[in-house]
Amino acid sequence: MNFKEKALIFGGQARLPKELSADEVFQVMAVVDVETGKVIEADFTPCPPLIMAMLKQMMVGMSVQNDVNDLLVEIEQRLFHKSKKAVITAIKDLVRECREYQYRASKNSHPSSED
Numbered sequence: 001m002n003f004k005e006k007a008l009i010f011g012g013q014a015r016l017p018k019e020l021s022a023d024e025v026f027q028v029m030a031v032v033d034v035e036t037g038k039v040i041e042a043d044f045t046p047c048p049p050l051i052m053a054m055l056k057q058m059m060v061g062m063s064v065q066n067d068v069n070d071l072l073v074e075i076e077q078r079l080f081h082k083s084k085k086a087v088i089t090a091i092k093d094l095v096r097e098c099r100e101y102q103y104r105a106s107k108n109s110h111p112s113s114e115d
Contacts, residue, residue, distance in 0.1 A: 012094030026086040
């Protein structure tokens with residue numbers, strides 16, 4: 001897969017219920033075009049293939065600036081699994097990481113007003 005230069009990988013994680021997996025952490029990784037804020041690709045670990053396919057379908061193409069609340073509502077309404085809370089928390093963590101990067105990048109691209 002060939003990604004643009006302005007595509008970066010962001011990740012989020014959350015604890016899974018102990019009865020679901022020997023792995024304690026659910027992770028979501030996404031390739032985001034930092035110029036547009038659009039998700040280019042997403043991956044989830046550990047995640048059954050059926051849930052992964054549906055989550056990818058929901059996330060790819062969404063904007064981390066504008067579409068997050070709609071995505072979270074859609075997950076809440078369409079995913080009925082014990083991992084739902086971890087999925088939502090991990091996505092929120094990913095979005096926070098992306099927004100922190102964008103904030104730092106915008107501060108570094110503007111000249112300092114310090115005297």
